[in-house]
Structure formats: C-alpha cells, structure tokens
Amino acid sequence: MTRQETLAGSGEPPVRLGVLGASSVARRRTLPAALAAPNVVLAAVASRDREKAERLAAEFGCRAAKDYDAVLASPDVDAVYLPLPAALHRRWTLAALAAGKHVLVEKPMATDVAETAELLAAAASRGLVIRQNLTYPHHGQHAAVRDLVRAGRIGSLVEFQSAFCIPSLPAADIRHRPELGGGALLDVGVYPISAARFFLGDDLEVAGAVLRWDDEYGVDAGGSVLLRSAGGRTATLSFGFEHGYGARYLLWGGSGRISVDRVFTPPEWLRPVVRVEEQDRVEEIVLPADHQFRNSLSAFADAVLATRRTGADPEREAHAASALGLAQLLADIAAKAQRVPATRGA
Template sequence: MPATNADTGPGLDHGPDPVGLGVMGCADIAVRKILPALAGAPGCGLRLTTLASRSPEKAKETAARFGARAVTGYAELLADPEVEAVYIPLPPALRAPWVRAALEAGKHVLAEKPLTTDPALTAALAALAGSAGLVLMENYMFVHHTQHRYVRDLVTDGTIGELRSFQAAFTIPPRPDADHRLDPGLGGGALLDGAGYPVRAAQYFLGDDLTVLGADLRLHPDHDVDIAGAALLRNADGITAQITFGMEHFYTSRYQLLGSTGQITVEHAYSTPPDHRPVIRIDHQNHQELRTRPADNQCVNTLTRFADRVRTDATDGSATSVAQARIIEAIRRTATPVAKNR
C-alpha cells in the first residue's frame, strides 16, 4: 500500500534534553488533551515551558495547573528563548498568520487541523518551513494510533484480497450556536472541521494523489457554513473512496476497506480513547473474525513523533497536509451546496 508522511515508528530515546514547547492559547483541545498528555508522559521528548493567552488570568490559571510559565499575548511566547517549538490550537481562520509568525521566529510548529483554511496558504507555509529547516506538523492524532498500521499491514498482506474500495465517516451531533464551528469568520463548517478525518484516512490507505469525482454539501439554515457533506474520491489505481462528514448526526467514527475476498471495519477510528482496546472486524465469505488490539495513546504518540522529527531534522512531513488541503478545496469546488430547511 502507498506510504504517506503520516507513517509513524517507535519513539526515540530523547534522553535528558527534551524540546522546549510553548502553547499558544487555552483552547479546549489543549486543556483537555494535549496538556494532560504532556504532563502524563515526561518521556515523550517535549517539555512544557510557556503558555500564552490574550487573557492574563486565563494564562496564569492554566499555566499553574500544568507547571508552565504564563505570558500574556502570543508575540511574547514567540520571543521566549526557552521555546523551541510551538503548539497552536487557535481556530482555523486564525492559524495561518501565527504559524507563519512562529516559523519566522525560528520555532518548530505543531498546529491543529486544518492547518489553514486555504490550500495556497498551506503550501506556502510548508515551503517556508522547509526552507527554514523547521518541522511543520498538522495535528491529526489518529494516524499515530497503532491500530491503523496494523490494518494497513493486513491489507498489504492480502487478508481481504485486492483492495477495491474504501468508505469512511466522521459525524458529530449538532453544535451549540456559539460554537466556533458555526462561525464562518473563524473557519467553521463541517468540511473544514470534520471532512479532514475521513480524507486523511483515505490518504493513509490510498495515497495522497486523490481526485474528487463528485461531492455534496448541505448548508446550515441559520449560519453561513456547511453542516454536512459527502464526496467520492479515486486514486491513480482506480480505487475509490467514499467519505461522509457532518455536524447534525449520530456520532460516527468509522472506516471500511472492501477487498476482493473480504472486508475490514474499524470503529472508534479517529477519537480513540487511550484506554480503549480497538476491535478490528474482518468479514470473509463464510466467517467473521474479531481481533482485539492493545490500547494505545494516540495523543502521546503524536507528541513523541513531533519531538522525534524536531530532534532528527525530519522536516519533510508536510506533503500529506498540502495534498489534503488540495482535496478539501476540490470537494468545495465540486459540490453544489444545498440549503437545509429549518
């Protein structure tokens, strides 16, 4: 199967010299996932040094919880000599200028997804990082969970024969009106927020060279964003990928690989809790197998991978993000948006 830049390997032994990390903002994903993972994995190769917020009170309160120095404003974070790398969990529309500022300040960057709201911006930032010898990594944590590498090995080994098609879905229940996902000015919408998961999964198994054959987007009745959608993709070998995404649905986090002699189904594919033991379902003509895999912490794995790349000068990891941004924009261009009735 085609390998992508999302591939991961075992973490390196970082020894006594972890990478100094600064966190830009107190977003929910930072406080709920990244900061606790850092605190609980001192061997991941990163050391939290500084936390910045536009609110002095919020910066002090959050920094105190996780043993960091608090600063007010993001520019002060980038001026901190202890900060070698920056984690940026700002809303999508605010990421690009601060990713650029961090790279221009000589900092490696781990940024939430999507990296930007525009494929040209994504490509430009990737080029800037490459020319500066810096790591720019988009935070799709699920690709660093060992269950997906196991599944890809099954496909490569012919467990389901020749791969014919791929299906994936990521959907979540409706968001409250104040949620940033419903704000077009902050880069809201299901395409930017949710489609990246099934698209990135398709890239993981089919490669980055995916063409959009057709797409559909449904608009929110009260907010100027798309609320749901679907797309049909195809790789250079003619294998298709059907993806579904949305923010008005029953929660779904799944993909399926259909082959000539069987099918593999993975549930809890994208937001897998660290204590969850994944069950890989393999269907054949006359029997079904359920293979339980060990629990794994994809968040810690992601942080370890980022630190590995910083310390080994592996700065060529943005090609998949650039390709994904192109695919997402192609879905937008191809789709005919349909208004949803109230």
C-alpha cells in the same frame, strides 16, 4: 529535581513547548499528552483570556505568559503548539517561524492551498520543523489494519468507506464562524478524507460531493464525498455536525471486509476491535490501547530533536507533500460540491 531536569539528565534535553491558545482540544487532549510525552516539557501557555491561561498553567505545571508574543519571545521555548481557529493559523505560524520556533499547528494547517504552501516554504527556508497535528494516524490500529490488507486478508482492496460525525454544536461555537475558517469539511471532514488517502494512496480525485449548507451561519454543516483513484478504487465518505456521534471505517476487498469503530478520536485506554469478515468466517482482533495525542507530540519532538542534531528535518519533504496533497483535495471538494440545505437535525 524537576521533570525537565530528569529528562535532560537522562540524555538529550527535551523540546520545550509553548502553547498559543487555550482551546478545548488543548486542555482535554494535547496538554495532558504533553505531560505523558517523554521528549516534551511544557514551558508556557498564553491565551487571550489571561485568567484562563493562569488556570491552565497551574493545572499543567508551566507558566502563564502575558500574551502570544511573549511566548514567541521566550528563550526557554523551542517550539510552539497552535490550537487556534484555522483562519488564525497563517498569522501565528509565520510569527512563530520568524521567531525561530518550530511549529505544531492544529489541523488543518491552513484554510487553503496557497497558505499551506506558504507556511511549508517559510519553515523550510528557516530550517524549522512544521507539522499539522492530525493525531489519528499516530494510533497503532491504522498500521495494523493496513498490514492486514497488505497480507491479503480481504483480497484486493476495492472500496473504502468512512464517516466522522458529531452532534449539533452550540450556536456560539467557533466552527460556525466562516471568518475563523469554520465548517464541517475543515473540522471533521479532514479525518475520513485523509484516511482515504492513508489506505488508497495520494492519487485520489473528486468524483462527486455534496455539502449541506447552513445559511444562518454561512458554513457547511456536513457533507458526503465520492473519491476515485487512477486504478478504479473508490472512497465513500461522510462527515458533519448534524448527527449522533460516529467515527468508523470499512475496507471492502474482493474476498472480505475489515471494519473498525471509534477510529479517529479513541481514548488512550480503549483497545480497538478490528472485525475481519471473510467467506463463512468472522474474526475480531483486539488491538492494544494506544495514545495518539502523545504519539503525535512525540513524533513532532523527535523531528525537532533530529533537526537540532543535523540541521535539517529528515522527513520534511514527505510531510510537506502530505499536507499539500490534503489541502488540495479539500479545496477540490469545496469547489466541486453541490450545496443543499442543512438538516439542523436534533
């Protein structure tokens, strides 16, 4: 009995997923997560490199399609996952929606606000689900931290600090190519910026920003941002391709601090440690391990299944508002940032 038959036999048929592209994140994180998600089954994968598609298909137990269009034309594909460069998201998301497929698209959903709005409107007009695959909010540690803040463990939240930085990339990496939507802001900057919205709310404005510009590639290699809320709370954020690896945040309140490390891409086996510092007291809370890539896929599939049952995406408006708000904030940062030379640190 196949895995698909087992899932279908236990209740509602799973979402049959086609994959357009064979990126590193797809192979390392998303496709293994699809095998672990209870409501998803991999149906097909396509790549510009047919041999790469065939290797992935053999590794993950699905078929290799001839090309992207063949996946979109497949009657055994309900939804598609797009791990393509950001500048290609619009073209292939619109093509997938036109083919009647639900879409899970890698972050950012598109390279600007107008394209993001266009994709959301196209999905809504066809009654299809669209989500951007920003996986970290699907890890349980962030809700646990937010619960601690709401419970008053650090008093009133005043300041949020966060960074996501990675080492220098190879020269041929697509994130160095402006025509493909490259640059640190759209790649790693999305994480701390969206995390600030998660903890401080959606009314954040840009108080200041710096982008470190790499003239050789024509993209930003890193940056720092200061955001403010209408209530006076602030977020200080850093990101880039010029650093030793780091992914963390700190929430500072009137009577204490909460800090967590490895917050954006933790492996599924990692048990996060939440450090709570209060007056004369430090507590370290060890949380359960969680699988944010599996959870993100499952949440997307749940929305597809709900739409299949009712004819409407029950969380469409909330997710659309979130995607548009993030796109607008990213655009505001890019527009207002001062440019300084990249460091090219080794």
